[in-house]
Amino acid sequence: MPESKPEAGILLDAAIDYLERELLPTLAGYHRFQCRVTANVLAQVRRELALAPGQAEAERARLVALLGHEGSRDGLNAELAQRIRCGGFALDDPSLLAHLRQSLVEALRINNPKWVAE
Amino acid sequence: MTTAREVIAEVTAARETLAERLGSAIRRRIGAPGEIRALARLTGGATKATWSFDAVVGDETLPLILQQASALPGTARAQPLVHGTQDALLMQAAARAGVPAPRVRLVLEPEDGLGEGYVTERVEGETLGRKINTEPRFASVRPKLAAQCGAILAAIHRIDPRGLDFLAPQTAAEQLAGYRTLGDAFEHPLPALELGLRWVAENLPRAPRTTVVHGDFRNGNLIVGEEGVRCVLDWELAQRGDPMLDLGWLCVKTWRFGGPLPVGGFGRREDLFEAYEKAGGGHVDAAHVRFWEAFGCVKWALMCMQKGLGYQHGQRGNVEAVAIGRRIEEPLLDFLDLVTGRG
Numbered sequence: 214m215p216e217s218k219p220e221a222g223i224l225l226d227a228a229i230d231y232l233e234r235e236l237l238p239t240l241a242g243y244h245r246f247q248c249r250v251t252a253n254v255l256a257q258v259r260r261e262l263a264l265a266p267g268q269a270e271a272e273r274a275r276l277v278a279l280l281g282h283e284g285s286r287d288g289l290n291a292e293l294a295q296r297i298r299c300g301g302f303a304l305d306d307p308s309l310l311a312h313l314r315q316s317l318v319e320a321l322r323i324n325n326p327k328w329v330a331e
Numbered sequence: 332m333t334t335a336r337e338v339i340a341e342v343t344a345a346r347e348t349l350a351e352r353l354g355s356a357i358r359r360r361i362g363a364p365g366e367i368r369a370l371a372r373l374t375g376g377a378t379k380a381t382w383s384f385d386a387v388v389g390d391e392t393l394p395l396i397l398q399q400a401s402a403l404p405g406t407a408r409a410q411p412l413v414h415g416t417q418d419a420l421l422m423q424a425a426a427r428a429g430v431p432a433p434r435v436r437l438v439l440e441p442e443d444g445l446g447e448g449y450v451t452e453r454v455e456g457e458t459l460g461r462k463i464n465t466e467p468r469f470a471s472v473r474p475k476l477a478a479q480c481g482a483i484l485a486a487i488h489r490i491d492p493r494g495l496d497f498l499a500p501q502t503a504a505e506q507l508a509g510y511r512t513l514g515d516a517f518e519h520p521l522p523a524l525e526l527g528l529r530w531v532a533e534n535l536p537r538a539p540r541t542t543v544v545h546g547d548f549r550n551g552n553l554i555v556g557e558e559g560v561r562c563v564l565d566w567e568l569a570q571r572g573d574p575m576l577d578l579g580w581l582c583v584k585t586w587r588f589g590g591p592l593p594v595g596g597f598g599r600r601e602d603l604f605e606a607y608e609k610a611g612g613g614h615v616d617a618a619h620v621r622f623w624e625a626f627g628c629v630k631w632a633l634m635c636m637q638k639g640l641g642y643q644h645g646q647r648g649n650v651e652a653v654a655i656g657r658r659i660e661e662p663l664l665d666f667l668d669l670v671t672g673r674g
Contacts, residue, residue, distance in 0.1 A: 250654050257657055294520035297529060304530055310671060313523045317664040324657040328664065 225259040260323045268319045275312050346370065349445070353384065353397060356443040357450075361436060362388040383453060394453035395436060399446050409509035409633065410501060410546075412567045415439075415447030417497045421490075421566050422451070424543075428490045430483060431562050454562040456554035460588035463555050464596045472559050477598020479560045480548070480581060481606030487563075488542040488574040488612055498543060501572045503535050503626065510633045517640045523663040527629035530670060536622050538573035540613070546570055548577045549586040550595035578603060578615065579623025584665040585631050621669070628666035635659045 232252040240248050269286055276289035284292070296302060302309045321329045350367045358365030366387040373381040373396075382397040400414040413421060416438055425432035433451035463469055463476075492498065501509075511528055546568030554562040580586075582593045582600065590596020594603045604615040639656020642648040667673075 247650060251650050254650060254654050254657075290522060291520040293522040294525045297522055297525040300529075304526065304533065309526075310667065313526060314664070314667055317523055317660045317667065320660040321664060324660060328661050 222259055222262055225255050225262075229255050229259065257324055260326070264319070264323055268323075272316055272319065275315065279308060279312055349382070350384075352444045353450075354386075356437065356439065356445065357386045357388065361386065361393070364388075368392070393436075394455075396433070396451045396453045397445075397448065398451065399439075399448040409513040409630075409637075410506065410568065410570065411499045413497065413569050414567055416449070417495075418566055419449040421495060421498070421543075421569055424490050424495055425487065425563075425566070429486045430490070431560060432566070433562055433564065454554045456556040456561045458551065458554055458564070460550040460586065460590075460596065463550060463553075464588050464590035468557055469555065472555070472557055473597045475559055476555070477592075477594040477600075477602040478606035480553075480594065480598070481603045481608075481612070482610040483560060483563060484545075484548065484574070484577050484581075485607050485610035485612030487545050487548070487577065490543040492543055492571060495543065495571075498569055498571045500541065501544075501570045502538065503531075503573060503576075503622075506572075506630075507531050507535070507626075510630055513637055514633050517636050517643055519636060519640060521632075521659070521663070523660075523667065524629070524632055527625075527632065527663060527666050530666075531622075531626045531629055534622055534625075536573070536575075536619050538575070540574065541571055542574045544570050544572045544574055544576050546576070547580070549581050549583070550588060550590075550597065551586060553595075573623070574612070575615070575619045576623045578607065578620045579625075580627045582620070582624045583627040583631060583662070585628075585662055625666055625669050628662040628669065631662040632659050632666075635662070 229252050232248055232255070237245065237248050237252070273284075273286040273289065276286065276293060277283055280289055280292060280296075297309075318329055350370050353370075354365045354367045356365075357367070364387055368385040368387065370382060370384040373383050380399045382399070384395055384397065386393045386395055398418070400418070419435045419438045422432040423435055426434060433454065436450045436452060438449045439445050439447060457463055457466075457469070464473070507528065514524065514528070545563065545566065547565050548563065552563065552565040553560050554564065581595055581603070587593070587596030592598050593600050600617065600620070604617065604620070607613075607615055635655050635658045638652050639648075639654070639659070641652060646652075
C-alpha cells in the first residue's frame, strides 16, 4: 500500500485550523481553555511527526559517542540516566552537558518552540 | 449508557444541593437569610474544588469563595499537602502575622454536609501571570511588585508556628528524597533530570534557620491589583523549612510567564532581597536562593511528570494533564542554563 492521502500532517493541520479559527472564538471559560490546550497538543503531534525521525537518529549517534557502544535510543538513554545517577559522569563534564542541552532543545522544538526562542 | 442530558441533570442537581447546603451554613454561622447568588465553579482540580459566590446576609451582599478539599487520590506525591481545616488555620495565622492572606469567614463542619474546606472573602484582582506581566494597567505597579513580595515573604517567615503542628518539617535533603521517590514511580528515565537531582544532592545548603514556608509563593498564586499584591493564595504546599525556598521558587523561569525579569517576570532579584532584609526577614545570600531556584526547576520537572504521566498509574489522562507532561523539558533546560551560567 502506498502512504494514505492526505498525509497525517495535512489531517492535523485541518483539525488545528478548525479548532483555532472556528471553534475557539465561540467558546469562553473552561471550554475555551481546554480547546486551546487541545489545539496545542495536536500541534505538538504535528511537529513531532516532522522532526522526531531526524532527531532520534542524531540523538542516538550522540549517545553512542558519549557511552562508547551501540544500542537503541531508549536503551542508551536509560543507561546514561543510570550512569549520571551513580556518579559515572562529572556534573560539569562538557560533552555530557552539551549533549543534554542539545536533547532538551530538540524536545522543546517539538513541545514548545517558544521556550527555546524566549 | 448515560446520555448527555442525564449528565447535565446530575450536574444541575449536585449544584442545587451545594447551593442549599452552602446557604444553610452561611445562615447558621454568618447570618440570615444566607441566600446564595452567582455560584460559579472556578477550578476543579483533582484534590480540590473552588467556587465563587455571593451570599446575602442582612442587607449586605458578601463576595465569597468556597474551597472544598476532597479525598486525595492515591497518586504518588513528593510532599504532604495542607488542606481543609489546616489550610484555614494557617491562613488565619498568616493574617495575624500581617500577611495579605485570604480572610477566613467559616470553616466547614461535618453538619454542613460539604466535606472539608472553608469559606473566605473574595478578593478582586488579577491572578494570571501573563496578564500581570503584560497588561498596561499594571505597568506602573510592576516595578514595585518584587519589593512587595520581599516584604510579604518576610512576614510569612515570621508566622508563629504554634498551633500549626500539622506543617511538616522539611529539610532540602528530605524534599530531595521525596522528589527522587516521586520520579522513580514513573517509567521515564531522563538523563537531564538525573543530572539535576544529583546536582541538588551535591549542593545542599546549610539552612541557618527554620520558619513557616509558603511553598508555592509565585506569580500566578498572587492576586494583584493596580496598587500591588492584594492577596497570597494556595497555601497547600506550606511546610516548616528553609525560608530561602520561597525566594528561589519565585524566581523559577516557569513563573515568569514570558516576562523579561527574574522575579516572577516582573522584578529584579536585588529589589526582592533588599525589601526582604529591610522588612526584617534576615540576611539573604544570593547563592543560597539560587540553589532553591535550581532545585525549583528540578521540582517543577517532577511535578510535570506527576501531573502528566498519571496514565502510567491507570488514571484517565484529560487533555490538560497530558499536556503538562510535555512541559518536562522546559524547567530542565532552565536548570542547565542556570547552573552553567547561561541563564
